[in-house]
Amino acid sequence: MNFPSNIFNSHSKKDGDFFLGISKVLGFKPKDVSIYKKAFLHRSANQKDKKGNPMNYERLEFLGDAMLGTIISKHLYNEVPGGDEGYLTKMRSKIVSRKHLNELGKDLNLIRFVETKIPKSHFGDNIHGNVFEALIGAIYLDKGYKYCEKFIQERVIEPYVDIEQLEGKVISYKSLLIEWCQKQKKEFKYDVYEDNGNDPLKHFGVRLTINGKQVAKARATSKKKAEEKASKRAFFALQHKIENS
Amino acid sequence: MNFPSNIFNSHSKKDGDFFLGISKVLGFKPKDVSIYKKAFLHRSANQKDKKGNPMNYERLEFLGDAMLGTIISKHLYNEVPGGDEGYLTKMRSKIVSRKHLNELGKDLNLIRFVETKIPKSHFGDNIHGNVFEALIGAIYLDKGYKYCEKFIQERVIEPYVDIEQLEGKVISYKSLLIEWCQKQKKEFKYDVYEDNGNDPLKHFGVRLTINGKQVAKARATSKKKAEEKASKRAFFALQHKIENS
Numbered sequence A, B: 001m002n003f004p005s006n007i008f009n010s011h012s013k014k015d016g017d018f019f020l021g022i023s024k025v026l027g028f029k030p031k032d033v034s035i036y037k038k039a040f041l042h043r044s045a046n047q048k049d050k051k052g053n054p055m056n057y058e059r060l061e062f063l064g065d066a067m068l069g070t071i072i073s074k075h076l077y078n079e080v081p082g083g084d085e086g087y088l089t090k091m092r093s094k095i096v097s098r099k100h101l102n103e104l105g106k107d108l109n110l111i112r113f114v115e116t117k118i119p120k121s122h123f124g125d126n127i128h129g130n131v132f133e134a135l136i137g138a139i140y141l142d143k144g145y146k147y148c149e150k151f152i153q154e155r156v157i158e159p160y161v162d163i164e165q166l167e168g169k170v171i172s173y174k175s176l177l178i179e180w181c182q183k184q185k186k187e188f189k190y191d192v193y194e195d196n197g198n199d200p201l202k203h204f205g206v207r208l209t210i211n212g213k214q215v216a217k218a219r220a221t222s223k224k225k226a227e228e229k230a231s232k233r234a235f236f237a238l239q240h241k242i243e244n245s
Helices: A010-026 A033-038 A058-079 A085-095 A098-107 A126-143 A145-160 A173-183 A223-237 A239-243 B010-026 B033-038 B058-079 B085-095 B098-107 B126-143 B145-160 B173-183 B223-243
Strands: A188-194 A204-210 A213-220 B188-194 B204-210 B213-220
Touching: A010 A033, A033 A126, A058 A085, A058 A126, A058 A145, A058 B058, A058 B085, A058 B126, A085 B058, A098 A126, A098 A145, A126 A145, A126 B058, A145 B145, A173 A188, A173 A223, A188 A223, A204 A223, A213 A223, A223 A239, B010 B033, B033 B126, B058 B085, B058 B126, B058 B145, B098 B126, B098 B145, B126 B145, B173 B188, B173 B223, B188 B223, B204 B223, B213 B223
Parallel strands: none
Antiparallel strands: A188 A204, A204 A213, B188 B204, B204 B213
């Protein structure tokens, strides 16, 4: 039997792995996978396109940064009708801060896709945020605005954007809840378990019980975040009781 | 005969005029005209929404600024494959400069729509750019991304974005052309005429003839721009001759 010669070579296996891995992160199949490859090409790899132009993720990062800012702006505009231009600008810069973007990229473990001549251990933290933005740029070019908005909604806004916390009005729902339980002489317990589900990210599940009764459950990419999420859910479920106590 | 009482009152006439005027600027009919009204509401008008939140164009300006940056970024990304992140950033900031946005707003005569308690003559130049950005924000909310992209393409990119000029490679096609004609001992003439067509903007048409033969025509919002545009067209039409002369 004759197989095409590249079926078993490592290049094609690597391409297939990239396609599967990136599809899982995206939640959809790329139309043009080469755009996503570019989103992880570090300048140290010294690659050039057919016309001899240097090829790396920096141009896509420029594009993704702009698009991310736009989607977050729209979200804030709709969520906070009373916020003026200054407020919106301040909140947006908190959400798209370098630190926050690095965290997002790290949670998705995007660095595993990076092509580089430099050992990955030599990179600083910013590589995570940079390729996260480049990935958004790649989605925009490959699939257009709608997919981009959905990705940012699911990967940034839903899991990470809590306006009250960003405003500094609520530091931590966990501490609010613990305080209330202690005042009310109620017993509380956070049970943590690993729960990866179908997600490409490692997830932790948390069950919060008060006086032996489960009041909330939550999943997140760290134990701390899952506890906070469960506490927030419990807080809103119990809000009436808490505010009158 | 009984007419609804508001048919003849000035409020309804004013609303109708706004709808027609803004539709002409947009090139399409608004779905929710109230969003566009907000785009021209100056803070001096002191208006509030139903919940008592201050209502003026500044929030829409925030949104429009972000969207304009994104569309221009995408345009530059596609048009200049060899430009790195620094180049793209620099070119974008030239295109969305305060001065340029003011010019765009002025050309569309957007100030006629502004609702304010301050005499319009007291405003500085920035009002033009501010409401231009707010208008983009309104389109984004009312009709979504696609309409926004089309509007920016037609109203910003096509008439105003010339990458070679922005790069400073070509200062003026008119001066290049005149220089060539003089060297070649050719007679040239720019004929200017008003040509508004169906456009809401005042337009000028220019016919450029060389040795009595028409070589290019162009329309633009000023005489100077139309001459430049016609010269550019003539330049590219004659490029072979010019480069070998």
